[in-house]
Amino acid sequence: KAGVTQTPRYLIKTRGQQVTLSCSPISGHRSVSWYQQTPGQGLQFLFEYFSETQRNKGNFPGRFSGRQFSNSRSEMNVSTLELGDSALYLCASSLRSGSYEQYFGPGTRLTVT
Amino acid sequence: AQSVSQHNHHVILSEAASLELGCNYSYGGTVNLFWYVQYPGQHLQLLLKYFSGDPLVKGIKGFEAEFIKSKFSFNLRKPSVQWSDTAEYFCAAENTGNQFYFGTGTSLTVIP
Numbered sequence: 001k002a003g004v005t006q007t008p009r010y011l012i013k014t015r016g017q018q019v020t021l022s023c024s025p026i027s028g029h030r031s032v033s034w035y036q037q038t039p040g041q042g043l044q045f046l047f048e049y050f051s052e053t054q055r056n057k058g059n060f061p062g063r064f065s066g067r068q069f070s071n072s073r074s075e076m077n078v079s080t081l082e083l084g085d086s087a088l089y090l091c092a093s094s095l096r097s098g099s100y101e102q103y104f105g106p107g108t109r110l111t112v113t
Numbered sequence: 114a115q116s117v118s119q120h121n122h123h124v125i126l127s128e129a130a131s132l133e134l135g136c137n138y139s140y141g142g143t144v145n146l147f148w149y150v151q152y153p154g155q156h157l158q159l160l161l162k163y164f165s166g167d168p169l170v171k172g173i174k175g176f177e178a179e180f181i182k183s184k185f186s187f188n189l190r191k192p193s194v195q196w197s198d199t200a201e202y203f204c205a206a207e208n209t210g211n212q213f214y215f216g217t218g219t220s221l222t223v224i225p
Contacts, residue, residue, distance in 0.1 A: 033213070035213075040217070042217035042218050043205075045212055045215075048211070056210065056211055098211035101159050102159070102213075103156075104157035104158070106156055
């Protein structure tokens with residue numbers, strides 16, 4: 001069965017712009033989580049969506065938002081981009097929320113200039 | 114604040130050497146613990162997990178980890194590493210609110 005897919009794989013934006021990243025989970029998975037990965041901070045949890053509802057949120061500013069659609073696909077939006085938002089954004093899907101194995105996608109590499 | 118610490122940032126071993134990667138978490142409640150691995154050019158994948166029961170858990174590819182509650186630790190071990198174990202290893206903890214916290218990762222290089 002197909003894995004988690006993320007689009008686009010690479011993105012270059014300038015400060016002040018906004019960006020939308022997309023994640024398609026494994027078929028049948030209803031939970032999607034987003035992480036920001038940077039060399040110094042490792043993986044930091046952004047938020048989790050389950051059945052179109054945000055279940056959990058990490059410690060990120062309100063510029064980071066997301067949503068989930070009825071087919072479990074999820075989008076993440078970052079508004080007013082800052083240089084520090086440059087990172088690899090990973091999406092992970094799991095069957096249900098909490099304590100289930102997460103399957104990670106390849107990530108979207110965002111560079112903010 | 115809740116966090117996961119991995120003290121070894123870079124580890125270099127020769128093949129057949131034994132491996133132990135440290136992981137400590139800071140959370141007083143019940144936690145689920147995980148080790149993930151990212152091989153070069155591949156996605157993060159689960160190595161092993163601990164939810165409850167036997168504190169010594171075995172994962173794929175000969176890896177195991179031991180949960181020591183009194184030390185808030187979940188160290189990863191392998192008796193004899195192979196060149197193919199070269200990868201980045203991440204420890205993670207999930208709290209009762211289903212929030213995940215990852216460590217900053219340990220880069221392992223195995224020299225043939």
